[in-house]
Amino acid sequence: ETGVTQTPRHLVMGMTNKKSLKCEQHLGHNAMYWYKQSAKKPLELMFVYSLEERVENNSVPSRFSPECPNSSHLFLHLHTLQPEDSALYLCASSLTRASPLHFGNGTRLTVT
Amino acid sequence: TQLLEQSPQFLSIQEGENLTVYCNSSSVFSSLQWYRQEPGEGPVLLVTVVTGGEVKKLKRLTFQFGDARKDSSLHITAAQPGDTGLYLCAGVYSSASKIIFGSGTRLSIRP
Numbered sequence: 001e002t003g004v005t006q007t008p009r010h011l012v013m014g015m016t017n018k019k020s021l022k023c024e025q026h027l028g029h030n031a032m033y034w035y036k037q038s039a040k041k042p043l044e045l046m047f048v049y050s051l052e053e054r055v056e057n058n059s060v061p062s063r064f065s066p067e068c069p070n071s072s073h074l075f076l077h078l079h080t081l082q083p084e085d086s087a088l089y090l091c092a093s094s095l096t097r098a099s100p101l102h103f104g105n106g107t108r109l110t111v112t
Numbered sequence: 113t114q115l116l117e118q119s120p121q122f123l124s125i126q127e128g129e130n131l132t133v134y135c136n137s138s139s140v141f142s143s144l145q146w147y148r149q150e151p152g153e154g155p156v157l158l159v160t161v162v163t164g165g166e167v168k169k170l171k172r173l174t175f176q177f178g179d180a181r182k183d184s185s186l187h188i189t190a191a192q193p194g195d196t197g198l199y200l201c202a203g204v205y206s207s208a209s210k211i212i213f214g215s216g217t218r219l220s221i222r223p
């Protein structure tokens with residue numbers, strides 16, 4: 001039990017589908033993050049939310065759309081993805097933006 | 113571009129051997145974190161080092177932060193199959209509220 005729960009664990013979607021990834025934390029953390037992890041690449045930070053406000057967007061294509069309705073929940077809405085978007089998507093939270101991260105177990109996404 | 117290089121990228125050794133993993137940068141960090149990620153799971157924090165020259169021990173794992181706070185090493189003594197995983201270092205810039213991750217070292221311990 002990591003304290004950060006991600007659903008679904010696995011997702012296969014076609015390029016024309018729309019799906020959403022969900023992340024939930026009840027650790028009382030103020031910051032939440034989406035990371036992309038591909039084979040042979042370092043962890044790529046996608047989005048950062050601090051106190052429900054998006055504070056960082058690292059040049060992520062608009063086909064990825066984050067949403068943070070409250071401090072405990074974070075979503076990543078996906079539409080018209082490309083096969084190269086297939087990866088492990090990790091959610092994380094931290095008490096402050098420089099505090100150690102608590103990661104979920106990720107969603108393994110395959111785009112066909 | 114801020115870079116954090118880890119070496120080696122891959123390491124496969126026999127159970128009982130010792131190993132060292134390195135994390136290097138040209139940047140000075142406020143602190144540095146080490147995580148381990150096992151297959152099918154997210155990274156889990158092992159340790160945070162804060163002071164230049166600091167050494168922290170976690171059972172058979174010894175972490176050291178460089179004197180100049182630009183680099184770090186992880187030494188594992190008598191490696192066990194349970195040590196298998198992806199080891200990630202992460203440099204923290206407190207003033208910018210930013211954390212950058214290294215490329216990782218994938219460690220495999222053969223029984």
